[in-house]
Amino acid sequence: MNQRKKQPLLTRAALLDAAGEEFSRTGYVGTGLGSVTLRAGVTKGGLFHHFPDKRSLAQAWIAERLAPAIAALWHIPLEQAATLDVLKQLCRQRFSELAPGDATSALSALTAESRGSDGLLVAGLEEIFEAWRGALGDFLERGKSAGGIHRSIKPAAEAAFLVALIVGVAVTANSPHNAATRRACLSSLEDYLETLRSQAT
Amino acid sequence: MNQRKKQPLLTRAALLDAAGEEFSRTGYVGTGLGSVTLRAGVTKGGLFHHFPDKRSLAQAWIAERLAPAIAALWHIPLEQAATLDVLKQLCRQRFSELAPGDATSALSALTAESRGSDGLLVAGLEEIFEAWRGALGDFLERGKSAGGIHRSIKPAAEAAFLVALIVGVAVTANSPHNAATRRACLSSLEDYLETLRSQAT
């Protein structure tokens, strides 16, 4: 076994993971560094050795954890797809998994919290949204080329619309308590996606 | 002039207004009672005379200020309408007014923040969403009866969908900086609303 006692990469990773857990559940201002260090099994000294301050920790987590998590959930499954059914199936799946603390909800909550106050955090979050909209736009573009998606739609606008909708669902209906609302949104979303389908030739 | 020196109703109102300003801009945990009392021109003693604790202050603000504000923005204009054009015009208007700190953004941010942690605040916020979805559902129902809206739609599901979308826009595109994203969402929203129109006979 590895008998090394100081493994900076692992401690850094543990700190990021612990911070992510806390940020996802209680938001940025709501989480104390004490809970983070406790969860990570590291003390204050260790934390501030790896990150100069709380905001940097959050920024690192956003860039190194949250962004990839969103990509894994929403970009990659669409990477080589071009049909509406793939998107519909993806939404069904992701909506059913939605819960407080997951990546989609965390992204939504962090954005809602940071906007207006913590301008520096917004930058990293905004990048995630840009990438998300880009991936969705590319997907829709491919769908248009392949013929499965109607020619008249504007992929960029439609992507922004879809991202907003998903965020809205993550905010208004991400708890097991309001599963009914989530199902209602999903139902209407599927109807809406059908309107993007190109008329059968 | 009224020379009364103690006007409990006015001070209470001032406290609610001040709390609203702070909650809307920096969220629940992000606002200190010091800023609230300062803005209201009241001291801690006065605050805790009217409200037993911080959470009660927030609850009172949600019920007495935020809920009516949302109603004024989204329910009342639709109260006696039944055509899609009224809804489209309303969305155009409200989207253009969207900014950090307004009622719609505050509702979205507070909900995103409270869910998972402050269960007691969620109750009041949930009521607002219920009323919102109800008002929108009634509107769509009237539209169906009047004939302007397609018969096949499910008003309740569509209402949940629309509320989620608006919240999503308020979270992802409520700052003047991303007006482009907001316009994109609005554009797609209008296209989407058109699909609800009943086929011309």
Next chain:
DNA sequence: GGGATTATACCGACCGCAAGGTATGACTTC
């Protein structure tokens, strides 16, 4: 109606605590 009494509204100092952050030192690794 007018003074005494009680209840209401508000002030301002203070408390305990947890927050973010720092300084220093000890142990590891190269």
Next chain:
DNA sequence: GAAGTCATACCTTGCGGTCGGTATAATCCC
């Protein structure tokens, strides 16, 4: 031994909340 990695102890600040006191308003009683 020098640089890197982490622990311990501590500092300052601001938080939500309390408490004794005071000034104003409503009520009572004659």
